[in-house]
Amino acid sequence: MIIAELHTPCALVDLDRLEANAVAMAERAHRLGVRLRPHVKTHKCIEAARIQTAGHFGGITVSTLAEARGFAHAGFRDITYAVPIAPQKLADVVAIGSLIDRLAVLVDHVTTIQAIEETASSHSITLPVWLKLDCGLNRAGVDPASDHAIALAARLARTEHIDFQGALTHAGQSYTARSREQAAEIACDEVSATRSFVNRAAKDGIVVPEISIGSTPTMTAAENLDGVDEIRPGNYLFFDEFQAAIGSCVIADVALSVLATVVSAFPEKRRAVIDAGALALSKDPGPIHVDPHCGFGRIVAVEDQHALPGLRLTSISQEHGVLEGPGTAALRPGTRIRILPNHSCLAAACFESLVAVREVAVVDEWRPIRGW
Amino acid sequence: MIIAELHTPCALVDLDRLEANAVAMAERAHRLGVRLRPHVKTHKCIEAARIQTAGHFGGITVSTLAEARGFAHAGFRDITYAVPIAPQKLADVVAIGSLIDRLAVLVDHVTTIQAIEETASSHSITLPVWLKLDCGLNRAGVDPASDHAIALAARLARTEHIDFQGALTHAGQSYTARSREQAAEIACDEVSATRSFVNRAAKDGIVVPEISIGSTPTMTAAENLDGVDEIRPGNYLFFDEFQAAIGSCVIADVALSVLATVVSAFPEKRRAVIDAGALALSKDPGPIHVDPHCGFGRIVAVEDQHALPGLRLTSISQEHGVLEGPGTAALRPGTRIRILPNHSCLAAACFESLVAVREVAVVDEWRPIRGW
Numbered sequence: 001m002i003i004a005e006l007h008t009p010c011a012l013v014d015l016d017r018l019e020a021n022a023v024a025m026a027e028r029a030h031r032l033g034v035r036l037r038p039h040v041k042t043h044k045c046i047e048a049a050r051i052q053t054a055g056h057f058g059g060i061t062v063s064t065l066a067e068a069r070g071f072a073h074a075g076f077r078d079i080t081y082a083v084p085i086a087p088q089k090l091a092d093v094v095a096i097g098s099l100i101d102r103l104a105v106l107v108d109h110v111t112t113i114q115a116i117e118e119t120a121s122s123h124s125i126t127l128p129v130w131l132k133l134d135c136g137l138n139r140a141g142v143d144p145a146s147d148h149a150i151a152l153a154a155r156l157a158r159t160e161h162i163d164f165q166g167a168l169t170h171a172g173q174s175y176t177a178r179s180r181e182q183a184a185e186i187a188c189d190e191v192s193a194t195r196s197f198v199n200r201a202a203k204d205g206i207v208v209p210e211i212s213i214g215s216t217p218t219m220t221a222a223e224n225l226d227g228v229d230e231i232r233p234g235n236y237l238f239f240d241e242f243q244a245a246i247g248s249c250v251i252a253d254v255a256l257s258v259l260a261t262v263v264s265a266f267p268e269k270r271r272a273v274i275d276a277g278a279l280a281l282s283k284d285p286g287p288i289h290v291d292p293h294c295g296f297g298r299i300v301a302v303e304d305q306h307a308l309p310g311l312r313l314t315s316i317s318q319e320h321g322v323l324e325g326p327g328t329a330a331l332r333p334g335t336r337i338r339i340l341p342n343h344s345c346l347a348a349a350c351f352e353s354l355v356a357v358r359e360v361a362v363v364d365e366w367r368p369i370r371g372w
Numbered sequence: 373m374i375i376a377e378l379h380t381p382c383a384l385v386d387l388d389r390l391e392a393n394a395v396a397m398a399e400r401a402h403r404l405g406v407r408l409r410p411h412v413k414t415h416k417c418i419e420a421a422r423i424q425t426a427g428h429f430g431g432i433t434v435s436t437l438a439e440a441r442g443f444a445h446a447g448f449r450d451i452t453y454a455v456p457i458a459p460q461k462l463a464d465v466v467a468i469g470s471l472i473d474r475l476a477v478l479v480d481h482v483t484t485i486q487a488i489e490e491t492a493s494s495h496s497i498t499l500p501v502w503l504k505l506d507c508g509l510n511r512a513g514v515d516p517a518s519d520h521a522i523a524l525a526a527r528l529a530r531t532e533h534i535d536f537q538g539a540l541t542h543a544g545q546s547y548t549a550r551s552r553e554q555a556a557e558i559a560c561d562e563v564s565a566t567r568s569f570v571n572r573a574a575k576d577g578i579v580v581p582e583i584s585i586g587s588t589p590t591m592t593a594a595e596n597l598d599g600v601d602e603i604r605p606g607n608y609l610f611f612d613e614f615q616a617a618i619g620s621c622v623i624a625d626v627a628l629s630v631l632a633t634v635v636s637a638f639p640e641k642r643r644a645v646i647d648a649g650a651l652a653l654s655k656d657p658g659p660i661h662v663d664p665h666c667g668f669g670r671i672v673a674v675e676d677q678h679a680l681p682g683l684r685l686t687s688i689s690q691e692h693g694v695l696e697g698p699g700t701a702a703l704r705p706g707t708r709i710r711i712l713p714n715h716s717c718l719a720a721a722c723f724e725s726l727v728a729v730r731e732v733a734v735v736d737e738w739r740p741i742r743g744w
Binding site for chain 2: 063083084088141265282317332
């Protein structure tokens with residue numbers, strides 16, 4: 001089968017690009033002396049995770065317990081669930097963890113630590129737990145400069161039924177960077193803040209065993225990760241319009257695209273409509289901090305993904321996308337295009353399957369583990 | 373089972389509210405003398421469509437051929453696919469249409485009309501076709517004031533293998549309204565433009581059999597639909613934060629919510645994190661034209677959905693939602709909340725199943741027909 005025979009909208013994975021992205025990050029991790037524990041939330045696919053863990057220890061990061069369960073059943077034996085664990089989810093953590101070598105969880109609150117202690121104790125097991133630090137994202141995590149962070153680390157290090165893994169951060173503020181240099185600076189700050197925390201803890205006699213960091217902007221830019229044990233980038237396997245805009249990659253690296261068909265064309269109004277909308281691309285606004293007119297993705301040609309000039313995807317509703325610009329003159333109902341999405345993690349999650357292609361040949365179909 | 377026992381994130385449908393919304397729109401359609409052909413893209417669920425077609429002729433509107441196929445198999449026999457048809461999809465239209473009384477499609481381009489003529493002719497069948505008009509949304513559809521629209525109507529009316537249904541519009545620009553009164557004006561303009569088109573066509577001897585219009589903002593506000601045969605609102609069955617903000621409903625009408633669990637809490641920073649992010653709510657920015665600080669949904673209590681003051685969902689990433697405000701003082705990891713989403717159509721489409729509840733009791737589970 002070839003791309004032209006697929007129904008639209010449809011998610012395409014360019015295997016050549018994906019494999020090159022996997023190799024580049026794997027080599028980078030080796031060179032910087034860190035373990036690579038890729039975040040599989042970007043694709044949620046067993047096949048993709050096998051490609052990106054090749055040559056590394058095989059550990060992965062997940063964003064849902066559905067992913068943890070699915071990847072555990074597929075043979076992945078070392079998994080970190082990188083959203084702070086809700087107390088109600090601990091029974092599932094115990095069940096999934098019993099299938100594999102390690103299902104580690106994150107905490108940043110004493111209530112959760114108590115719940116883990118009670119659950120692990122009642123099952124007579126030990127649960128692997130990371131302390132989540134907030135190095136500037138202002139989302140989850142405790143302030144690494146605070147006494148509270150030291151107190152939580154002390155408790156994690158001294159609790160019988162907890163196997164304290166160390167300090168884990170995600171510098172998601174790197175998505176506000178405007179260049180690779182800025183992302184590298186954010187990586188430096190993240191490493192520095194985390195290492196300071198580890199050193200402060202050591203002075204109190206608390207061993208923080210490891211440091212785990214990572215985001216795609218910082219991990220494609222950082223040149224020194226001394227003191228870091230593990231990195232957890234995810235988006236790099238696909239990249240997207242956003243990552244290209246902030247310098248994490250170039251457009252020719254983007255491995256995920258959405259195939260769409262023109263359904264309306266109004267060349268006199270420089271407008272056309274495609275059958276890919278918010279349910280195929282997500283409503284992610286994209287890199288508006290560097291390009292306020294980026295629209296909802298970059299339009300490229302079906303066969304070789306060369307840029308189609310004069311076409312912007314200016315608005316999307318549930319099942320419609322509106323293209324504008326002089327490039328609409330070449331479009332008719334039935335014309336096919338590809339869209340490099342603003343945010344590949346959210347776009348890929350829209351689809352029941354991702355179609356793996358080499359150039360225009362369909363070679364495989366992957367099924368993301370969706371839901372929770 | 374009760375709500376408290378559900379895993380999160382999870383989509384809840386308040387059946388009492390949904391049934392009241394269904395009755396209100398059904399009565400409105402009867403009172404205004406129009407057929408109700410609800411758009412089922414909002415929920416994509418057989419059970420919901422049965423409730424909203426009760427007491428009417430049973431016709432529905434769909435946004436994908438997957439919905440058309442699924443609803444056809446479930447016994448719905450009169451379906452309009454309300455996205456202009458791509459020529460490549462006509463084979464599927466013929467196949468699905470053969471199962472039921474009528475699967476009508478939309479066109480706004482001569483290329484598509486030619487493709488329909490060829491397909492219908494080669495199968496020796498007649499396909500029901502609407503002419504899509506653009507009454508100001510600037511998405512799909514031809515300008516009703518143009519000669520081109522008349523020419524397309526003439527061709528549809530005179531082609532042997534096409535059963536011309538009439539003129540169909542969707543005044544999606546009503547989503548830019550700031551009040552019920554503005555939405556009612558937009559409905560008047562839509563009806564007026566469409567009727568003028570029908571009258572102009574009649575002068576040329578072209579019979580435009582029917583007029584089909586509809587959006588939730590206009591159909592909850594319009595008080596006169598003379599000349600209109602059919603309306604196609606969809607969102608009204610659930611409503612959402614957006615519809616409440618522009619006056620289509622009140623907050624107490626919103627029938628879809630997302631149940632979430634607090635995973636991090638930082639009362640000293642007036643911040644907490646929940647396990648519902650962009651994959652549970654969509655990144656729909658909401659009614660920012662009337663409330664720039666609306667955030668990503670309204671936070672309400674789990675049991676009776678009363679408003680929880682001092683809590684705003686200020687940002688969302690893939691699996692995290694960040695709550696801010698003084699209301700975070702009452703939150704701990706494990707606390708449950710409900711979120712009335714900005715856009716219920718996009719939020720519902722995130723979930724493999726929707727949990728139907730009466731007050732806090734779980735009474736059913738519905739499976740949306742996702743994909744294409």
